[in-house]
Amino acid sequence: MNFSSKLLEDAVNEFSKLPGVGQKTALRLVLHLLNKEQEEVDHFGNVLIRLRKEIKHCSVCHNISDQHTCNICTAGKREKELICVVEDTRDVMAVENTGQYFGVYHVLGGLISPMDGIGPSDLFIDSLVQRVATTPVKEVILALSATMEGDTTLFYLYKRLKDFQIPITTIARGIAFGGELEYADEITLGRSIVTRVPYQNSLIK
Amino acid sequence: MNFSSKLLEDAVNEFSKLPGVGQKTALRLVLHLLNKEQEEVDHFGNVLIRLRKEIKHCSVCHNISDQHTCNICTAGKREKELICVVEDTRDVMAVENTGQYFGVYHVLGGLISPMDGIGPSDLFIDSLVQRVATTPVKEVILALSATMEGDTTLFYLYKRLKDFQIPITTIARGIAFGGELEYADEITLGRSIVTRVPYQNSLIK
Known part of the structure; x- marks a missing residue:
């Protein structure tokens, strides 16, 4: 593209580095921002800078948080002995939205994926094992995507956790x-035929 | 959505104000930025702030520019007496990319659209008339989208310009x-049958 302005070009380049955003979309977004008030755009820019600088990860479950320990891990009402293992913060949000889960979480920060060079040591797996070893845990629920990477991670986690004699x-x-x-x-x-459940159990309560 | 962090929520809200970006996409973009280096994200934020603050519009053609007058309007090689009227800077880029045009531009900043409350006074139409009235102009090319709004604007521009006795x-x-x-x-x-052209004229040179 031939840009009439270096600033415009810089902004389009920054936007087009985002996943799923090409140059044409980036240009559309930048022109949209140019039509907004100075304050609005300043706020957008500052939020981005603060986001990366100030955001923390919970020291217990590794979920994104504003504090050292996240709201879910500190909430009195949550069952601390029930741990739901998920890939990332989006999955925490998805499970929370169901309103069906009252335990705590453990965010792995990804899935094992040899193709992408992500091994067990790149994820928060050791800290999960540590958590299970040092705190009382009644059950570990593995809530991972039903993909190749999810299944690989599931298998690995099961191997690491099975000796603790808790339900997985x-x-x-x-x-x-x-x-x-x-x-x-x-x-x-x-699989849904093989793993069929008694009719009574299948009802939504 | 239930966000685990206020900062995360702010950033997702800012992104989801962009056209065509919903909350899920916004979250994906924000999580992508969280995985980037601090400097990269700072640069992104600062580019946005500078963009809105420092960008100018050419005093002659109203195209986006870093200077008071844009590169095209100051270029010695361009034919200053040939004006191509376009909707916005994207159309300037589109025409420039063809490599077939060597005149200058006039950017309207939009199209007449009563539905969106955009009338002739919201666009740089007076300054076009002014330009035609005060500088030597050989031809005005109206390069607008073939839409209802484009046609309305075309009709209005023709009415305003026809008395100057130059080819439109x-x-x-x-x-x-x-x-x-x-x-x-x-x-x-x-229309393509009605406005047919001699075969010789239709060849790409």
């Missing part, structure tokens, strides 16, 4: 609510 | 290069 569970996989059988893939449908 | 042209409309006739809409195809 994974979230149920099967036909989604509202899903029609004829459109389900064979693996999901097959 | 519009860019050709018709079947795009590589376009197949059977997929062309009737209006485009119909």
Whole structure:
């Protein structure tokens, strides 16, 4: 692109470094910001700078937090002996949104992925093992994506945790609510028959 | 969404104000930035702040510029008596990319759109008329989008400029290069027959 201004070019380049944002989209976003008030754009810029500088990760569960220990880990009401292991903060938000979980979390910070050069030591796995070893834990729920990387991580975590003699569970996989059988893939449908549950247990309470 | 951090929430809100960016996309972008180096994110934030504060518009053609008068308006090689009227800076870039135009521009800053409350006085139309009235102009090319708003603006500009007794042209409309006739809409195809050109003129030089 031929830019008529160096500043414009810089801003477009910064935006186009974001995932899923190409040069044309970046230009559209920058022109949008140019039409906004100075204060609004200043606020945007400052929020970005503060975000990276001041944000913390909870010392217990590694979730993103404004404090040393996050709100969930310090909440009196949460069951501290129930740990839900997730990939990142988006998954914490997803589980929280269900309103069905009242334990605490452990954020791995990613999944094991040899293709991307991410091994167990790049994730907060040792600190999970440490947590299970040193604090009373009744159950570890592994809530990871049903992908190749998720399954690899699941397998590795199970190996590391199985000797502690505590229940290790994974979230149920099967036909989604509202899903029609004829459109389900064979693996999901097959597994959902093998891992069928008593009708009473399948009701939403 | 339940955010675990106020800073995170602020940043997601700022991103989701951008056109075409929802909360989920905004969160993805923010988490991406959190994985970047502090300096990179600082640079991004500072570029945004500087962009809005320091960017100028050319005093002649109103295109975005770092100087008082833009590079195109000051370039010795450009034909100053040929003015191409466009909607915004993206269209200047589009025309520049063709490598087929060697005149100067006039950026309107939008199109007349009663639906969006944009009238002729919100655009740089008076300054175009002024330019045509006070400087020698050989031809005005109206290069506007082939939309309702584009056509309205075209009609209004023609009315304002016709008394100056200079040629007023519009860019050709018709079947795009590589376009197949059977997929062309009737209006485009119909007009392209009515406004047919001698074969010799249709060749790309």
